[in-house]
Amino acid sequence: MSTSFPPHVKPGDQIIMFDGVCKLCNAWSRFIIRFDTHKKFKLCAVQSDEGRAILQWFGYPMDYYETMLLVQGSRALEKSDSFIAVIGQLPFPWSLIRVVKIFPKGLRDWCYDRIALNRYSLFGRYDVCVLANPDHEERFI
16 A cells, blocks of 8 residues: 655655744744754745645645645644654753643634734734755755
8 A cells, every 4th residue: 555645745854834924834844944953844935836735735825825734655744743753752941842732622723823823913924935055955845
């Protein structure tokens, strides 16, 4: 039995899908680049052609982005589950933050939504999707 994967996703890939015009999301991407020393994650802006193809494959809207996704092969985690899965794979002390998993998923996602749905008014936005620095291009798809 063969497993199909979204476009641009290979077996073993872990791709963090983020809103490329969101200042908070871009800060998160820079945080990942800095602290993901083993390069476990790739990054993909949802506004890119690759990002749109992946969103479409999973059936997510391509014109409104309310959650970060973590694509792991043929599955996608969203909201607090994606955050916990990512932060739990970063080095100490960041991995300790995964302790928030003790809270019920409904409460975690409610808190996540408060930030995600208000991220532009809280943190701002760029007029265009910010491009990767040349020295980090291999981290992006």
